[in-house]
Amino acid sequence: MPKIKYIDEKGTERDVEVPAGWSVMEGAVKNLIPGIDADCGGACACATCHVYVDSAWLEKLPPKQDMEETMLDFAQDVESNSRLSCQITVTTELDGMVVRTPKTQH
Amino acid sequence: MLQRIVIIGAGQAAAQAVATLRAEGYAGAIAMVGDEPYAPYQRPPLSKAYLMGTLERARLFLKPDSFYRESDCELILGVAVRAIDRKARSVLLSDGRTLPYSMLLLATGTRVRRIKCPGAVLAGIHYLRSIEDVDGLNAVFQKGKRLAVVGGGYIGLEVAAVAVKHGLDVTVFEAMDRVMARAVSKPVSDFFEQAHRAAGVKLLLNTGVDAFEGAGQLKSVKAGANHFPADIALVGIGVVPNVELAKEAGLACEDGIVVDQNCATADPAIFAAGDCTWHVGREGIPLRLESVQNAIDQAKHAAYAMAGKPKTYSEVPWFWSDQYDLKLQIAGLARADDQIVVRGDPTSRKFAAFHLRDGAVAAVEAVNAPSEYLVGRKLIAAGSHVAPEHLADLSVPMKSFA
CATH class of the missing domain: 3.30.390.30 (FAD/NAD-linked reductase, C-terminal dimerisation domain)
Structure with a gap:
């Protein structure tokens, strides 16, 4: 099962196994990773699952769809490596990916 | 003195309340009582990805089991609450147990509104609110089947969208002159009406269903003078709030359990959150909301108040629907x-x-x-x-x- 490393704003690292096919958001929520609210449960409707993807992994991800791009536009503290974690599907190619969670989702 | 918050209900609001209570430092016991056999799960995907078959059951759950362990929240599932004894501060459970509380959170949600017409109990007539409902629907959701959707609201249209994708022959019966009339304005209704027609859904407006016909098993739907052959019906005509426990306990109820802007009832030990509440909206008008947003935000506010840090609830309501x-x-x-x-x-x-x-x-x-x-x-x-x-x-x- 692919492993994803979640690093919170204080620098605490958590490595968890996330089944391929699940989203990075689900991997966080199902493993009690703090810093991801995901109020809408992954419908790309709330922009509360914002993460920063480690630059080494960014290019391995499929590009953002319009909906994600725009929802992110209005999230807090957006950077060039910002993504909505509900829109990133975990695959075996993403084994080892590192994402950082922001200070706040609201 | 006993410190135990009992949460009646095990849905979105219940799960959020546990998280917020602990985040706010509440240190007493928590017990959550739900009549379904499941820990809190997401309902929105039921009529979308779960029905579509693209989201397996395990992914519906809002929190992992470890969350309840780490939050020291006792899950009492598959058990209903029979009564609230406000004087004794306890709830009577369907398994005969009595559960004392120091504070109570009513997160009882809603149940589907049943259609009242001849033939309403025929086999083949479905509703959609729970995992079991969808599993029952999925078992008969086969290509070529004729599906009658009663009610052109969110649930009916979301199911219609999934059904045509599955190759079912879909007819939507809507009593009003436009779809989703309760939820959206006319331009949006008109747009969705066209989208469904273009996808191959037959949509009948101003058409209420008068009867379901068949001997034991649904064979057709009667609307006015017409009989529409149907193998399956999905009834989505709204929900009613579960207020009975509150009402029987003497708490004020309108179309929901009456709460103030801190999600408190008139009993200082009892709070309510989510679809079941009748609350004062940010515009000052009392109302009931059926949404994930309201469940989450009211649960947070109820938890703030129960943890002794009340804040006024005045969030902007938000909703979403996915169709095609x-x-x-x-x-x-x-x-x-x-x-x-x-x-x-x-x-x-x-x-x-x-x-x-x-x-x-x-x-x-x-x-x-x-x-x-x-x-x-x-x-x-x-x-x-x-x-x-x-x-x-x-x-x-x-x-x-x-």
Whole structure:
């Protein structure tokens, strides 16, 4: 099962196994990773699952769809490596990916 | 002295309340009682990805089991609450147990409204509220079957969208003159009506269902003088709040359990959150909301109050629906006499309907238009005035209004 490393704003690292096919958001929520609210449960409707993807992994991800791009536009503290974690599907190619969670989702 | 919060209900609000209670430092015991055999799960995907078969059951659950262990929350599942004894501060459970509480959170939610007409108990008639409902529907959801959808609201239309994709022959019966009439304005209703027709759904407006016909098994749906052959019916005509426990315990109820802006009832030990509450909205008008947003935000506010740190609930309501490739996002509460400003061309499958009230943005209904939705939400929260001609002008970017 692919492993994803979640690093919170204080620098605490958590490595968890996330089944391929699940989203990075689900991997966080199902493993009690703090810093991801995901109020809408992954419908790309709330922009509360914002993460920063480690630059080494960014290019391995499929590009953002319009909906994600725009929802992110209005999230807090957006950077060039910002993504909505509900829109990133975990695959075996993403084994080892590192994402950082922001200070706040609201 | 006993310190135990009992949560009646095990849905979105219940799960959120546990998280917020612990985050706010509540250190007493927590017990959650739910009559379904499952820990809290998401209901929105039931009529979408779960019915579609693209989301397996394990992914529906809001929290992992470890969350309840780590939160020291006792899950009492598959057990109903029979009564609340406010004097003794205890609840009577269907398994005969009595559970004392120091504080009680009513997160009882809603149940589907049953249709009352001849033949309503025939086999083949389905409702959609729970995992079991969808599993039952999935078992008969086969290509070529004729599906009668009764009610052109969110649930009915979401199911219709999934059903045509599965190759079912779908007819929607809507008693009103447009779809989703309770939820959206006419331009948005008209757009979704066309989208469903284009996808192959037969849509009958101003058409109430008078009877289900068949001997044991559904064979047809009677509407007016017509009989429409049907193998399956899905009834989505709304929900009713579960207020009976509260009412029997002497708590005030309207179309929901009456709470104030801290989600408190008149009993200082009892709070309520989510679909089941009758609360004062941010516009000062009492109402009941059926939404994930309200469940989450009211649960947070109930938890703040129960942890001794009350805050006033005045969040802008938001909703969403997914049908085909269309994402409908709504913020605010529309009223019939609002001025409606349409931004974008519905035929482009990307547009929004803004509702202006006394010049201020009161609500927005956005189809595949997240900027309009997100900026709209901010404008509503701030009570901002925007010139209708600017709002309608696509050359004026949404960001310039924020």
